[in-house]
Amino acid sequence: MCALVTADELLQMPDHKLYELIEGNLVKWGPEGLLHGRTSARVLGFLYGHVYASDLGVLLAAGCGFFLQHDPDTVRAADGAFIAKGRTPSDADPYGFVETIPDLVIEVVGLNDIAKQLQAKIEQWIEHGVRLVWLVNPERRSITVYRSLSDVHVLHEDDTLTGEPVLSGFSCPVAEIF
Numbered sequence: 145m146c147a148l149v150t151a152d153e154l155l156q157m158p159d160h161k162l163y164e165l166i167e168g169n170l171v172k173w174g175p176e177g178l179l180h181g182r183t184s185a186r187v188l189g190f191l192y193g194h195v196y197a198s199d200l201g202v203l204l205a206a207g208c209g210f211f212l213q214h215d216p217d218t219v220r221a222a223d224g225a226f227i228a229k230g231r232t233p234s235d236a237d238p239y240g241f242v243e244t245i246p247d248l249v250i251e252v253v254g255l256n257d258i259a260k261q262l263q264a265k266i267e268q269w270i271e272h273g274v275r276l277v278w279l280v281n282p283e284r285r286s287i288t289v290y291r292s293l294s295d296v297h298v299l300h301e302d303d304t305l306t307g308e309p310v311l312s313g314f315s316c317p318v319a320e321i322f
Contacts, residue, residue: 151209151217151241161207168216176254183282184223184252186321191226194307194314201228201247209241212272220265223280224250226311245273247310253281266290276310285322 148168154160164171184206195203204225212218225246232244249269251262266277270293277290287299291309299305299318307314 148216151211151214151219154209154217154219155240164209164221165217165219167213167218173221174256176252176256179282180223180252180254183280183321184250187250187252187278187280188224190316190321191224191307191311191314194311195226198313199229200311201226201230202232204242204246210246211241211243212245212268218268220268222246222249222269223252228310247274248276248278248307249274250278250280253279253283267293276307278305280321282322285318287318287321 146169149165149170150168151165154163154165154170157163162172162174164173188203188205191203195201204227206223207221208225209219209221210225212220219241226248227242227244228247231247232242236243246269251266253262262279266279269277270290275291279288279290281287285301287305289297289299289305301317301319301322303318305316305318305321
């Protein structure tokens with residue numbers, strides 16, 4: 145049995161950006177390909193104008209670690225996230241993991257993702273208070289929207305993605321993301 149790792153120990157590792165921490169256990173994840181990167185950038189790009197033009201909060205890109213629980217520590221990363229204005233403490237450590245649970249999490253299905261593990265991760269986000277999760281699947285050209293574990297909708301290219309209830313007024317044709 146391996147010793148449990150703390151979030152502080154993870155942050156001190158030279159390759160900490162290649163891991164998430166689940167109840168003290170290191171879980172390795174690797175870099176993704178062009179399709180994943182392009183899709184992630186497009187989603188964040190569409191959000192950027194809406195979020196910052198209206199001063200709604202902060203967008204965070206892939207690799208930003210979020211504390212979900214302490215002792216044993218769980219730190220997860222998403223392909224993108226949004227935290228509403230006023231929810232992140234002004235004294236937050238700019239180099240540490242984020243203690244504030246995001247309002248929106250964006251996960252883009254990649255080559256390294258295993259469906260069962262990705263579903264468990266989405267459930268974990270929601271169970272810890274994330275109000276909206278977008279699971280973007282570039283291969284299927286679809287977005288699964290989770291407002292809770294029981295309020296799940298799949299959008300296709302002829303649909304429109306909205307940010308309700310987190311990003312009021314945001315909308316984007318799904319086709320434009322792909």
